[in-house]
Amino acid sequence: MSDQPAESAPLRFRRWEQRTELPLLGASLLFLLGYAVRVLAPHDAQLWRGLALVLVCATWLLFAADYVVRLRLSRLGHHFLRVHWLDTLVLLLPLLRPLRLIRVYTAVQRRREQPRLSLYARVIAYASASALLLGLSAALAVYHQEHRAEGASIRTFGDAVWWACETLTTVGYGDTVPVTPSGRTVAAGLMACGLGLLGAVTGSFSSWLLHVFRREDEKRPPEGG
The missing domain is CATH 1.20.58 (Methane Monooxygenase Hydroxylase; Chain G, domain 1)
Structure with a gap:
């Protein structure tokens, strides 16, 4: 007892x-x-x-x-x-x-016997949705901190969205950058999350392609004779 x-x-x-x-x-x-x-x-x-x-x-x-x-x-x-x-x-x-999306998906899948999506599709869907929501959150936070700051290049919400897209995709043109300490803190966090999420998407997509090509090779009749 x-x-x-x-x-x-x-x-x-x-x-x-x-x-x-x-x-x-x-x-x-x-x-x-x-x-x-x-x-x-x-x-x-x-x-x-x-x-x-x-x-x-x-x-x-x-x-x-x-x-x-x-x-x-x-x-x-x-x-x-x-x-x-x-x-x-x-x-x-x-x-x-948005980083808790994987918990939501796990909780939903526990009610089903088998996932509807393959492993690769699940990783890509989770990472893409997380990147979208995190990018929007970061754009709002940076715009909130930057648009009234002296010498800021992020003056409109459109500038903030463009900056978030640059940061998530690791392009970094440098035309819009945070200048306040809080804005740069948000930027550092988005860079770290962006690298992880982008790596998950590209890695899963590459693994899926290799899996497809491997299956095609296995179905192809052996050469020679």
């Missing part, structure tokens, strides 16, 4: 994850929407800016409540910070929540 709580804790933790991942994905999109309205709305649109701030705060409190529940259900204590470091990171930096 004394071992029952320790055995049931992981099960309750997994059940909580399965039940909350999809709602939390919706909350993440609402957070991004609220942040976008807060950043892009004109300063005289106080009503919309106020509603956006309420939405951002409400969704972040939802993330914090989910984090506390996960911490209690895991029964890992302070080790939770090390084992579930991504949960801690996205709580402190909610704009990085």
Whole structure:
């Protein structure tokens, strides 16, 4: 009987994850929407800016409540910070929540016997969706920090989107660059994430091509005779 709580804790933790991942994905999109309205709305649109701030705060409190529940259900204590470091990171930096897309996909797939997509397609789809959402988040954050800074080259949201595309694809023309410390911090994070996501896409695509060509070679009749 004394071992029952320790055995049931992981099960309750997994059940909580399965039940909350999809709602939390919706909350993440609402957070991004609220942040976008807060950043892009004109300063005289106080009503919309106020509603956006309420939405951002409400969704972040939802993330914090989910984090506390996960911490209690895991029964890992302070080790939770090390084992579930991504949960801690996205709580402190909610704009990085697109990195949790793989958790959402895993939670959905647990309800099915077999994944609908192949391994290569899953990696490419996850990395592409994560890059898109992270690029949008970084563009909003950099525009927020840069467009009023002295000597800034990122003056419009379009400039910020162009900069995010350059950074994610590692092109780096240098025509738009952050000049503030916070903007450069965002840029450094996007560079690191962009390298990882781009590498995942290109690596998976190359592996898929090799797999296809290998199958074609195996089907081809042997030469000679």
